[in-house]
Amino acid sequence: MASKRGGAKVRAERTPAGPDLASSVPWYRLMVLTRRFEDEAERAFRRGKIGGYLHLYSGQEAVAAGFLAAIRADDIFFTAYRDHAHAIFRGTPPQAVMAELFGKQTGVAKGKGGSMHLFDVPRGLYGGYGIVGAHIPLATGAAYALRYQGTDRICLCFLGDGAMNSGSFHEPVNMAAVWGQDGMCPIVYIVENNKYAMGTSVDRSTVVTHLASKFGLHGIENEQVDGQDFLTVRRAAERIVARVRATGRPYAIEAITYRLVGHGAADLFQPYRNKGEVEEWKQRDPIQILERELHRAGVLDDAQVAAIHKEAEEKVAAAIKYAEESPEPPPEELPRDVSAQG
């Protein structure tokens, strides 16, 4: 399925068992947690508890999980507005994310940013951005800064397939390649190719649907990966991250994935795709794929799986409760944070 569009050659790098299976259990737990989180967030949206736009990551979890599993605690990352899972995977407490969605003072950004603008700088999450593609220049400059400061920290930049048609994509990616020649741009661009930008499928917005290859023409090494398989993504991520850290050169990966839900909570009818396609992709749900794998390897049994689901349910319920009960930001917050010196 991954090779449907653009004749993608997907690297196969899975190892059937081994040490990374046990270490994947916490990621399985996080993926279950975020899925539940997204479901409940949507419900809260329908109840009018969450406003604005709400973009869910359901179906794409293995991509961010695989990469965030592969970086160090002091590495950093940027993403777009579909960002809840990225924060939670990285350790941001779900209740602080939910409180942000509820617009509460206890949210990660004190309720000022909302769903699209999650930030958790101590954990390396530099946002959460709403203008498609516009975080790509930021991430590229941030990667330069990390090297300039003499560290071996690296930067991840998640982006959508739709973002690749913007100048916000091409301009910094070209610069990253130039800077990379001097080892000054330790960044991994991770395309979450979920087939659609809102209602526009990849093949309606560009002729070259092998998206990874577009990085090649800027001089950046690249590959595709099956984005539904956590173990595959993680293995690729570990290899890529090590190399980028060592060389200071950019690298790009296109993860073939699918969003099982609407573009945003308002996208109910989805006239741009048919039910069959969604059903087909449900067979490749990344959580089930990982679950099966862990099951088969004997790392998880049914009871443990049930417990993990129950735990997720409880955590998210607690997050909802926390968000619900948290205070709104006080009026004094309105003028705060506009600038540092004023």
Next chain:
Amino acid sequence: MASKRGGAKVRAERTPAGPDLASSVPWYRLMVLTRRFEDEAERAFRRGKIGGYLHLYSGQEAVAAGFLAAIRADDIFFTAYRDHAHAIFRGTPPQAVMAELFGKQTGVAKGKGGSMHLFDVPRGLYGGYGIVGAHIPLATGAAYALRYQGTDRICLCFLGDGAMNSGSFHEPVNMAAVWGQDGMCPIVYIVENNKYAMGTSVDRSTVVTHLASKFGLHGIENEQVDGQDFLTVRRAAERIVARVRATGRPYAIEAITYRLVGHGAADLFQPYRNKGEVEEWKQRDPIQILERELHRAGVLDDAQVAAIHKEAEEKVAAAIKYAEESPEPPPEELPRDVSAQG
């Protein structure tokens, strides 16, 4: 020399003699004329007769000449600010161009546009633009319009190597490829790769120095050509233009060329290149190359060459005189042309 950067494979398509030699004489004449025009314009600039920026095309003549020789009278084209030759090749009277540079009422744009903004819409020149890359979207949309209107007219879009690093380049070129699938984008993108964007050489601004190949990234067929050889350019242009006209699909060509003069009249010291490089390229002056060819084939003799140079001298002298003696635009012109309805 053309293959120095990026391992360019340059198509060789020259025929040593034949009917296109005789028909190239008028183009030789125009190339001599524009070279003289540029020299005199620079002199007028030094005398304070021309203001603002002044970007000369000297050394690159074969590129625009080769392509403009290959299109029909009802075809159209767009270019950047290095546009004098493009207008004159197309038949805009040199005196109307010179008068524009002098800021006179008799200029092609009544003195309102100046050197960077030559327009001659009746002859298909849709400008003359000063923001690098920003005419590329216009030309792309214009090409769509030509097909939408049911014609088989085509559009040429000249652009610089430097422009290719901008979003103004990538965004429309991607769209052109998409529209081309339905035969709705009859455009030829012609990169005038003169090695530098002001003082920045191509290899300092991008890793992929085979610029034609960047169009491939967007799914557009492309090739390189030796931009110093009029006959080669023209032959390629004829083939490409015929194909674009027939298919309605975009095509791209990178002409390897060189500007023998400074970026603009203010670029005196040129710290970004050495004299030797300039001297080397003088050996490949497009006017001399064509002259030699016509000479060898017996289409032009020494006396004719001398006459052509003399004629150019006179025409440009007349243009200078005309420009000098033309009236300034009257004050009433100031508010005119801002909008059609107000």
Next chain:
Amino acid sequence: MAQVLTFRDALRATLMEEMDRNPAVVLLGEDIGVYQGTFRITADFLTRFGPKRVIDTPISELGFVGAAVGMAMLGLRPVVEVMTWNFSLLAADQILNNAAKLRYFSGGQVNVPLVIRGPNGAGVQLSAQHSQSLEALYAHFPGLWVVAPATPADARGLLLTALRGKDPVVFLENAALYGAKGEVPDGDAPIPFGQAEIMRRGHDVTIISYSRMVHLALTAAEQLAQTGIEAEVINLRTLRPLDRETLIRSVRRTHRAVVVQEQWRPFGAAAEIAAVIYEGAFDLLDAPVERVTGADVPMPYARNLELLALPHERDIVAAVQRTLYRQ
């Protein structure tokens, strides 16, 4: 005769009629076709007019706005939908350096009959990057017309003018108004640019606004009437050109003015409107012109803060009272 339509349907119907009438009209934008339009202004248009006239674009604002300018130069009449005006900042160069100016720098050789339309201003909890009202920015540039309809009738009448003119038009809608209903005259009645409408007569003070804020002004005026203050309410309809005459005539009668805008006060639209009033009615003003504006902060997400950041009826009432020295 007239019929009652929503703002959305007024736009839809007008666009559709004009497309039926004039084959040169083409639409470009993100998700206007297959997806049926984010705000469903163009729902069913793809089926009706086909993909050559209803062009779904990639996420390339700079590219497709520029392409539309090029189409306009060749005699088409493109209508670009920006999914929201926030994204127009990516196309600012094409709008401000090409569309607005190229008629001038070509010495009048080309027209740019282009309409760029979409929702402007704050929505509900869309936060800082998606809650901007950009009229002051665009209205600064000669060569553009800047239109901000308040009612379905405005929407129709001004869109007709936009679609038949020869110049680029920045057409600023407001998502909160799409569902609002109002009488729309039948038939072919374009509203000329630069013609404000007096929505309510009054002699004590003039309240001036445009787009969504007009409705707040009307509500405020009703509230004020209950305290014996009769406010005149002016709907500007267009910011460029500005109908100085109607403005000034009214203020010279009422001696007091309140200008209402949604966006940040500094260098906002109300400053220009106030300056025009002072210049035309200085000797007859009994109080400084009041500006009612949004808070000078990027828009916060939390609903309670967002409400604090936006102007409200009570702010208009208070401003009016200040002009009458009642506070």
Next chain:
Amino acid sequence: MAQVLTFRDALRATLMEEMDRNPAVVLLGEDIGVYQGTFRITADFLTRFGPKRVIDTPISELGFVGAAVGMAMLGLRPVVEVMTWNFSLLAADQILNNAAKLRYFSGGQVNVPLVIRGPNGAGVQLSAQHSQSLEALYAHFPGLWVVAPATPADARGLLLTALRGKDPVVFLENAALYGAKGEVPDGDAPIPFGQAEIMRRGHDVTIISYSRMVHLALTAAEQLAQTGIEAEVINLRTLRPLDRETLIRSVRRTHRAVVVQEQWRPFGAAAEIAAVIYEGAFDLLDAPVERVTGADVPMPYARNLELLALPHERDIVAAVQRTLYRQ
């Protein structure tokens, strides 16, 4: 002590000192290195500081301004040279939607200590796409500081403040001033933002301006003095924040004000300045505030038309006379 420096050298020296002092300062821009800078502000910097700190960029305004924002978020202190501010429109999204707002929407988690600098305003015959004065546009957006120095001393003092603050600064220079000389105080004396300077004392009228226009105002004031009119001349130095106090205090004394800006009048900076004056000195104003501005047209190329499009000393003199009802 003080030394006489050109505006250019004041900028150069200040940048250089600060780069010597603070390794976090890096420069980005087109042709600032090998080419030595279009206006030679950064001549020799590449040799002195090396290519990691003096970064020649491709023609990618959106990309490199955005990258600089990212660098700033990580604690560097990038200084971006836009070759001219005209090109900043391509980066408008990064400046207005990211740099200006991200401190806010992150709930204060990140600072953006970024300076974007370069020449603003008309040059000589650069025509419509290269002759724009964008202060009104940028000053509308909270989260940015907008600086427009008039003298070499301003250039140094304000650049120091910009380079040491934690916020994004839009630093608007003027190419016509680069060669202008003036006294520059030695040592470390940043000029705080929001502190206007009274350049000339007078009691008959206050002339308010910034950047190059301050010099026209001073010349006009000299001419007026010969006719017995003593004008006070205020150099605003920063548009955001605006030094309302100095402005208002002066006008409350002189009872008359003339605001001078280079750019188009509608929705220009002078409207905001005038509105602030009215709001603060309404009761003491003896005449409407006069706005002296450029013509409301894209800048024409022809020198004679260009001169007609720009404000001149005589326009200021005439405006002052109107405020005194001498015309």
